[in-house]
Amino acid sequence: MTITLTDYEQSLLDGSAGTGTATAMRLVVRLGQVMGATRLRPIVGAHIDSCLYHGQSGLDFVNLLVDGEASVTVPTTLNVSSLDLIHPELYRGDPQTGIEAKALMDAYVQLGCQPTWTCAPYQLEQRPGFGEHVAWAESNAIVFANSVLGARTHRYGDFIDIAAAVTGRVPDAGLHNDANRRASLIVDVAELPTDTDAVFPVLGHFLGGVVGRHIPAIVGLPATTTEDQLKALGAGAASSGSLAMFHAIGITPEAPTLEAACGDRVVTNRITVTANDLIQARDELSTATGTELATISLGTPHYSITEIGRLVEALAGRAIHRSIHMYVSTGRDVLNEAGLRGWTKSLEAAGVQFVTDTCTYITPIIEPNVGTAMTDSAKWAYYAPGNIGVEVIFGALQECVESAVAGHLVRIPELWSDV
Amino acid sequence: MSSRDLPVTVVVNGSATGPALVLDEPLSLWGGLDAETGLITDQRHPQCGQCVTGTIVVMDAGRGSSSASSVLAEAVRLGTAPVGFVMADVDEIVALGSLVAEEIYGTVTPIVVASTTDTSTICTGNTISIDSATLRLL
Numbered sequence A: 001m002t003i004t005l006t007d008y009e010q011s012l013l014d015g016s017a018g019t020g021t022a023t024a025m026r027l028v029v030r031l032g033q034v035m036g037a038t039r040l041r042p043i044v045g046a047h048i049d050s051c052l053y054h055g056q057s058g059l060d061f062v063n064l065l066v067d068g069e070a071s072v073t074v075p076t077t078l079n080v081s082s083l084d085l086i087h088p089e090l091y092r093g094d095p096q097t098g099i100e101a102k103a104l105m106d107a108y109v110q111l112g113c114q115p116t117w118t119c120a121p122y123q124l125e126q127r128p129g130f131g132e133h134v135a136w137a138e139s140n141a142i143v144f145a146n147s148v149l150g151a152r153t154h155r156y157g158d159f160i161d162i163a164a165a166v167t168g169r170v171p172d173a174g175l176h177n178d179a180n181r182r183a184s185l186i187v188d189v190a191e192l193p194t195d196t197d198a199v200f201p202v203l204g205h206f207l208g209g210v211v212g213r214h215i216p217a218i219v220g221l222p223a224t225t226t227e228d229q230l231k232a233l234g235a236g237a238a239s240s241g242s243l244a245m246f247h248a249i250g251i252t253p254e255a256p257t258l259e260a261a262c263g264d265r266v267v268t269n270r271i272t273v274t275a276n277d278l279i280q281a282r283d284e285l286s287t288a289t290g291t292e293l294a295t296i297s298l299g300t301p302h303y304s305i306t307e308i309g310r311l312v313e314a315l316a317g318r319a320i321h322r323s324i325h326m327y328v329s330t331g332r333d334v335l336n337e338a339g340l341r342g343w344t345k346s347l348e349a350a351g352v353q354f355v356t357d358t359c360t361y362i363t364p365i366i367e368p369n370v371g372t373a374m375t376d377s378a379k380w381a382y383y384a385p386g387n388i389g390v391e392v393i394f395g396a397l398q399e400c401v402e403s404a405v406a407g408h409l410v411r412i413p414e415l416w417s418d419v
Numbered sequence B: 001m002s003s004r005d006l007p008v009t010v011v012v013n014g015s016a017t018g019p020a021l022v023l024d025e026p027l028s029l030w031g032g033l034d035a036e037t038g039l040i041t042d043q044r045h046p047q048c049g050q051c052v053t054g055t056i057v058v059m060d061a062g063r064g065s066s067s068a069s070s071v072l073a074e075a076v077r078l079g080t081a082p083v084g085f086v087m088a089d090v091d092e093i094v095a096l097g098s099l100v101a102e103e104i105y106g107t108v109t110p111i112v113v114a115s116t117t118d119t120s121t122i123c124t125g126n127t128i129s130i131d132s133a134t135l136r137l138l
Helices: A007-013 A018-036 A057-066 A094-110 A139-149 A160-167 A199-211 A227-240 A256-264 A276-284 A305-315 A332-340 A343-350 A379-386 A397-406 B068-078 B090-103
Strands: A041-042 A046-048 A076-078 A169-171 A185-188 A216-219 A270-272 A295-303 A325-330 A354-357 A374-376 A393-395 B004-007 B007-012 B018-023 B054-060 B084-087 B111-113 B127-130 B133-137
Touching: A018 A041, A018 A057, A018 A160, A018 A169, A018 B090, A018 B133, A046 A160, A057 A094, A057 A160, A057 A270, A057 B068, A057 B090, A076 A094, A076 A160, A139 A227, A160 A169, A160 A270, A199 A305, A199 A379, A216 A256, A227 A295, A227 A379, A295 A305, A295 A379, A295 A397, A295 B111, A305 A325, A305 A332, A305 A343, A332 A354, A343 A354, A374 A379, A374 A397, A379 A393, B007 B090, B018 B084, B054 B127, B068 B090, B084 B090, B084 B127, B090 B111
Parallel strands: A046 A076, A185 A216, A185 A270, A295 A325, A295 A374, A325 A354, A374 A393, B018 B054, B054 B084, B084 B111
Antiparallel strands: A041 A169, B004 B133, B007 B111, B018 B127, B127 B133
């Protein structure tokens, strides 16, 4: 398959805008060949995951762009990285790694990216609209863009995100095109109690494990389902599986009806999610037993202002037990808003440690080997044991808060009694 | 035993020979593979603890994170990466890790797509080779 480039695109490939841009265009074209594209298409924005430090190779790559005088040509936001620049004392990792991570962060800002440092770019004021094409990396953000905003991004990974931002182009293929966005599997969740927040991350975790490469049409979610609930669902599914899009019928902008979600396809594949599936998925998310806890981590993906409000409400002025470290990860913009509402001060006084610009499961922040960690996030529960070597217990926000106050695991069976 | 050739579709062009490492479930390289050691670290994965270095990884699909590209590129830099991948479907994020490692370090890690009916006959430890046209069981 050959890709036909416009004169402008060919000139970028030939080096008219410098060697950095030419490298970026070469990568976009090669990915286009992998995806079977015959042409490229313009984008209106990008979200970059490559700014998280994984080793020297990340710096080697970005330096090809920086030294080649590249810069982004569309509005571009940055994902979480390895350091909290607002609370730098939280970083417990190797100092040399910290220096290299900071160099990586600086390089992306030098390319013209906005230092947003959040995995929830859809919580920023400027976010893509229905039908707009973007190049987003960060698996949870990809699902959200496609499924909740109705914007269009393929499942992009590191390196191609910044290559697309520099060239302003992506392959005209994959989830950018109508035909590839149709639902091919119906998931019926009508039996589940959708008034409980904690159902959503668990449902996501379950879906990731069963949908494979299908785009599911989820039927049975109420129109009142919140963005925070959809965020938790998408993040869970993009961790246990490689989901890049779902159609929540009646919620996803291009899926007002099941027929609209399926297009001209007759979809006969159907899964009905049962209460039993959900309980099993919930239990799978915990690796630890017992009731001792050392850490509670909330905010993966980054907490929204509404979620911080829920935490304030659930804590109701009580203090975190002295034996528990409680972290809340959020974007710096959201933290700013929480500060204006007086929530930052009251939560910090209660013993909550805010984390910005990064997250507690991707960089050494949590004291190692102190004991079990609890979270309300399916994504955190999925990745933390492998990434930072902790045992984990998953629970609803209310369970996390009651446990934080008590200093040990507290379950609230009524929360799950409808399930 | 005579060798057997199976048809493939090329994702990233190149050739490689090595022992197969067959994964029973998709693996997210980020959060699932330690680039320093080449060991699979996802505690929920059936092949947790196995080493991918120098093998041709046979897996149906990648999983999850966008950072898988970075982990593969870093593993290539450190010499802990597989020498190739046989997958059931195109995974752009794994492919990108390979393309970028080639761009930076000139090391080619070929990726091919083969049918799962064909790959189901491969066992971990079998020597296999891949190139632009075939998957060969040696």
